[in-house]
Every structure is written in C-alpha cells, then in structure tokens.
Amino acid sequence: MTAQNSATLPTTIAVKNPVRRGTALALLGVVAFSLTFPATAWGLESFGPWSLVALRSVLAAAIAGAFLLACRVPLPARGHWAGLAVVAAGVVVGFPMLTTLALTTSTTSHAAVVVGLLPLTTAALSALRTGARPSRAFWAAALAGAAVVIAFVVCDGTLAQSGGALSAGDAYLFGALLVCAAGYTEGGRLARTLPGWQVIGWALVLCLPLSLAGSVAGLAYEPVHLTGHGLAGLIWAAAGSTFLGLYVWYRGMAEIGAPRASQLQLAQPLLTLVWSVALLGEHLSPAAPAAACGVLVCIAVTQRVK
Template identity: 75%
Template sequence: MGPVAGSAVGSTSSPTPGSAAAPVPRSGTLLAALGVVAFSLTFPSTVWGLESFGPWSLVAVRSVLAALIAGTFLLVGRVPLPERRHWAGLAVVAGGVVVGFPLLTTLALQTSTTSHAAVVVGLLPLTTAAFAAIRTGRRPSRTFWIAAVSGAVVVLAFTLQQSGGALSTGDLYLFGALLVCAAGYTEGGRLARLMPGWQVIGWALVLCLPLMAAGAAVALAYEPVHLTAHGILGLLWVAAGSTFFGLYVWYRGMAAIGIPRASQLQLAQPLLTLFWSVTVLGERLSPAAPVAAGAVLVCIAVTQRAKS
C-alpha cells in the first residue's frame, strides 16, 4: 500500500502554461469503483452477520476488528501521528463512516430488506456532492447537477414505489445514515489529498478503538451470540472488506478524481447490492429494478463526462 499524497497533489496541481488540462486519472476511477464494489457487499454481509450477532454487537465488533487491522498496518509502516490540525477532520470521518453509517444501516436492516436499503442509500452520491460543494467551496457544472439530481429522483421514486408510497422507521435510519456518511466521505476525501487515503481511514478507526472496544464488551454481554458460518463470514467482510479495504481504495480514488465525480460512481452501488441480494440472499427482485438500473447508469455516464 503506497502513499497517495503524491498522486493526490499531482491531480490538483495546475497545468503548465500552454498545456492541456490533465485528464481524470483512470487509476483513480478504478480505485473508487473497487470501493463501490466492496461497499455493495456490505448490506448482504450485514444481514449474514445479524444471524450471529445483535446489531450493536455487530457494529462494535466489526469496528474493533477493522481498527486492529488498520493499527497493524500503521505500526508496521511506522506511520507518524497525524498533525494536530487533521484530528478534527478524522473525528468527522470516524463519527460518520466508522460509527454512524454502520450503526444506522444495521438497525435499518432489522426491518428493511437488503434491496430496499440499497435503493435508499442510492441517494448518497447526491448527498455527498452537496456536502462537498459546501465544504470545499467548489461548484460542479449545471450538467453535473442535473444528472445527479435525475439519478437521485430515479432512486427515490423506486424506493417509494417499493415501500407503497410511505417511509418506514427503517427508512428514517437510512436517511440519517446518508447524512452522517456523506459528511464522513467529504471530510475523508479532503484529508486524502493531504495524507495517504489508507491512513485517513486507518487513523479514524484507531481513534474509535477505545469507544468501540468498550461498546463491544457491553453489547456482547447483553445481546445473544449464535455463531454460524454465515455470521462469521459476514462479520469478517464488513470488518476487513467494507470498513478497511473498501474505504482505503475509495478515499484513494476520491483523492485522484475529486469528491463529486467519485461520489457519482456510487449510483451503481444500489444496483450491485440488488444483484447480491438476489444471488447471495435469495431475495426477490422487483420488475422495476432493470428500468431503474438503466436510468441510473445513464446518469452515471453523464456525470462522469460533465466537468466538475
């Protein structure tokens, strides 16, 4: 795992006089896309994990395991502590991505299906782009916003159609997850331009370790544990795959291609999760899903070509 700081800085440097603007790095797009694939498996893995653990135990234990993995990499690499000015941003990443989003989505998945949760979280790209515009002061083009809003409308319409036109308690958890995760993604993307992306999530995880270790001890004492193969595999994936690897490549990709552009790749995440929900969990897919999938893919193509 090499540092990303150099590539991130390189992607934001001004072109030399008379030269063409640097194209969006394909490697950055690939890394962000790998993050989306990893994230798309989070909900199915969480459902598996809930077979063995209660919601609070699952979230706490996954964070502890991910923090131990991250801490090992930081120690082996002899990575120095972040500068004091970065700790506030790391706290936002920790609160949004490490604690808030996993907890709220896990609570939602107790009553919502994986496919339903996937399309609600499809609003995350637009939410992240809005947070990024406020936080960084950058303003994506009108074409970018039209395509992003169109994608969000498609996702929202699909969600309401599936839920009979009303929002459930699980939906409220999911919408709360959108807000905290968008804040964490935006701050993490900003920090990934200043330090290697894997260190951003690594330090955020380590920052949460004392709290989540205490939470795991309390939750495991109160929630029953019934270990199954699915439950263990689900826990391992959400800890190592989604929380560490997924966020590592995601932040590195955002540093290379920019927060708004990377966030739009996540429009594909609900579609991938729908696929996993059918093939892995055996859920029945709505006939409206292919229509929503095609519309969302068109929006992705437009946003990736729009100047941001």
Template identity: 70%
Template sequence: MRTQSSATTPTGIAVTAPRERVRLGTAQAALGVVVFSLTFPATAWGLEGFGPWSLVAVRSVLAALIAGCCLCAAGAPGRQGPLRRIPLPDRRQLPGLAVVAAGVVIGFPLLSTLALKTSTTAHAAVVVGLLPLVTALVAALRTGIRPSRTFWAAALAGAAAVAAFTVQQSGGALTAADGYLFAALLVCAAGYAEGGRLARVMPGWQVIGWALVLCLPLSVPAAALALAYEPVRLTAHSVAGLLWVAVGSQFLGMVMWYRGMAAIGVPKASQLQLAQPLLTLVSSVLLLGEHLTVAAPVTAVAVLVCIAVTQRSRS
C-alpha cells in the same frame, strides 16, 4: 514520437500523468463501490448471529486492529521506501478524522444496522441511492468546489431514478427504520466528503486507518458491553457477514474509495455510487433470495447514462 504517460521529479519519484491518474482513481472508486454494495447483505447475514450493537462494535474493533497492524508494518524500522515512517496525524487533521470516524466508522454502520433489523435491504438501498447527491452537496459546501449545471442535472436525474426504483422495490411504504436511514445518509455524506478532502494531503488508507484506530477507546468497551448483553449465535453466515463488513466494507473498501476520491474529486467519485443500490439488489437476490423486478435493467441503463454524464462534466 512516443508520448510519455509519466514524469519524474528531481527526487526520482514517478509522477502519474493526470489522465492516467483519473483512470486509476475512477477504477479505485468503482472497486470501493462494488465492495460497499455487499455491505447490506453481509450485515443481514451478520444479524443472524449477532445483535446490532455487537455487530457494529466488533466490526469496528476488527477493522481497527487490521488498520493498526498496517500502520505499524508500514512504519517498521528498517523498511525502505516512502512508507518507512508513518507520521502521526497533524493536529489540524484531527477534526477531519473525527468527522470521518463519526460518519463512516460509527454513525453509518450503527444507524444502517439498526434499520436493517426491521427493514429489507431493498428499502435500505434508498439511502444509498440518495447518498451521492448529498455527498456532492456536502463536498461543495465544505471545499468550495462548484460542479457545473450539467453535473447537477445528471446527478439529480440519477438519484431520482435510483430512489424511484428502490422505493418501488420496497412497495412504496415508509417504515419506522426511515429515521435511521436518513440520519445515516447525513452522517455518511459528511464522513465521505471530509475523508475525500483529507485524502488529498495524506494517503487514503491512512485516513480510514487513523479514524478506526482513534475509535478504539470507544469500540473496545462497546464491544465488550454489547457482547455481554446481546446473545451470540455463531453460524457460517454470521461469521462471514461479520468478516466482510469488518475487513471489506470498513477498511479495504474505504481505502479504495478515499484513494479514488482524492484522484477524481469527491463529487465525481460520489456519482459512481449511483450504481451501488442496483449492485446491492443483485447481491440480495443471490445471497438472500430476494426477488428482482423487470425494472432493474431499465434503471441500470438510466444510472449508467447519468454516471457517464457526471464523469465527463467539468467543474
């Protein structure tokens, strides 16, 4: 007897089985993490030719243009299917989109970029190591979801392992950039949690798409002003870094991330990000020439164990 993995609604739309939905959501969230892991090295490349304000403003404008084109194309007249018409966000969704815009479109990119002016990518990875725990906490307060004690124990252990590893990588010294990093941590966690909540009632790509488009009245004049005052030196690294943070980190990665959070929940999706600092350190070695210590494999195993526990725990 064959077990069906999907059902069909009376309207003929296929509905994915819960288990398959979880697997797909986990894969999407994991892909988002891989994209995000290259953000800091790409930002370091971008800073070789752009000032911090120019880099953040231009990346926002480019990502918003891509998102706007996707929204227009999906709602183009004559298009068939469920994406034939893209409705404008409901008024009740605007406050949530404002939080997403403030957190992941403006706040985190700007604060982390300013931090990377004086901090290494290894030191900046501390904020990413703590981000999953803070995101889960914000989501629990915002949505009322209460993860199990096992979940929290594994999350705390994973966050502690990542934080200890990344602090050790940076020499254990705090820098002036820490204020930027901790502020970036808080605003990004709020943007992730609110975006994950919105992705349950609207497609994930529309969540980040509308957040980017709504920022255009701010990002366009900010880009023009920043480019007028900050010198620009176009190189292969700076252009590649700009394109990655704009197209990958700011849009495509967020699309995968919000889809994944909508499928498996904000707390569990956020724990996949425990692997991000390690991936960032690997890419820093390959792209920036930074050195990796022997502690990396040990930390990687510890993080993977914590991720497995959080993914199997129930709320």
C-alpha cells in the same frame, strides 16, 4: 538527464492518467460497499446490532493498526485530527450503526435504494465544505440519477411494504445518509494530503476505545449464535467494507474529487440488489434492469462533465 529529473521520472509515469486510475479505485470502493448490506444481514444471524457494529470496528481497527505499525507511520499532524474525528463519527460509527439498526426492520433491497440518495447528498455537502462548483450539467445528471433511484423505490413497491409511509428504519437510513456524506466529504479532503488508507486507519484507531467498550457491553447483553454466514458477514464488513473499501474509495476521491466520485455510487443500490438476490434469496423486481440502464447513463454524464 539531471539527478532531479531522474528522481521525478517514475512519479510522472506513475500518474500518467490519474483520472482514469481514480475512477477505477472509486469503482472498486463501490463494489466493496455494495456487499455491506448483505454482509450485515448475514452478521445479524449471529450477533445483535450493537455487538456487530462494535466488533466490526474492532476488527477493522486491528487490521488498520497492524498496517500503521508495520509501516511505522507517524501520528497525523494536529490539524488533521478534527477531520479524522468527523470521518470516524460518520463512516466508522454513525453509518454502520444506523444502517444496522435499519436492517433489523427493513430488507437489504429497501435499505439499498434509500441509500441510493447518498451520491447527491455527498456532492451537495462536498460543494458546501470544499467550495467545489460542479457545472449545471453535472447537477442535472446527479438529480436525474437520484430521480431514477426514487422512481425505482416506487416501482419496486418497497414503500408499499410499509403501507406507503416512512418507517423507523427509514429514519435511521436518512440519518445514515447525512453522517456518511459528511464522513466521505471530510475523508476525501484529508486524502489529498494523507494516503487514503491512513485516513481510514487513523479514524478506526481513534474509535478503538469506544469500539472495545461497545463490544464488551454488546456481547454481555445481546445473544450470540455463531454461524458460518454470521462470521463471514462480520469479517467482510470489517475487512472488506470498512478497511479495504474505504481505502480505495478515499484514494479515488482524492484524485477525481468528491462530487464526481460520489456519483459512481449511483450504481451501488443496484449492485446491492444483485447481491441480495444471489446471497440472501430476495426478490429482484423486473424494473431493476431499466433502473440500471438509467443509472449508468447518469453516471456516464457526471464523469464527462465538470
């Protein structure tokens, strides 16, 4: 065996089944994201919406910065900064801010099912941005999954809570769908050349000046009432959802592609509903198990077709 073959053997073994590994990593990201809304609801017990989002970003940036410094990671190439700015605007600032504002007027269960349209939005933007062309079977399964989520909204009665009309909270949520899908798509593209944790790490560091200024302003104008739930929600939103969740998510997307990874998020609204019941005491509709089965079937199809 030559020296070159010996050097490449461990890498070959390490990537024995990249599709299965990428799917597992993306699923871990989905689980982390499913706790975001309950954690945010807890955080709002102690902080105002602007303070919470800014502090969340500052703490996540501190974690990311520590890793970047400890690993002596060089600055990204000039060509990566535009993409990192899109990631920062979408998943570090835009999505957290818009969903937090929505949760001041909407329940976590309502927000979860509306954001259930994120997989389809991400797949569509990814196809436009990267030129990926999933099969008709993929799109049929993705549309079916979105239809299940929409049907669940109707059957669950969440629209009836607002008189059948879209509220200001819904406007925030639909805006969050667009900016988050853009951030996911660009982050997944960057993760093909940069490690996933560096993608989110540099995006967080890029936003740090804005996050620090927002923290100072928010804490000055919004009341703070520290509680155990509030602090736990802030810590999870920063460390779990923003850093760890996005790290494994982008790494998984890099291995299986944004369209396939995005469809795994069809399970996220239903997981969030479970957490909402367990952690917040919200009511779970009898339609949830049926919706869960339908979503799981759609996910299985999107993961098997190309």
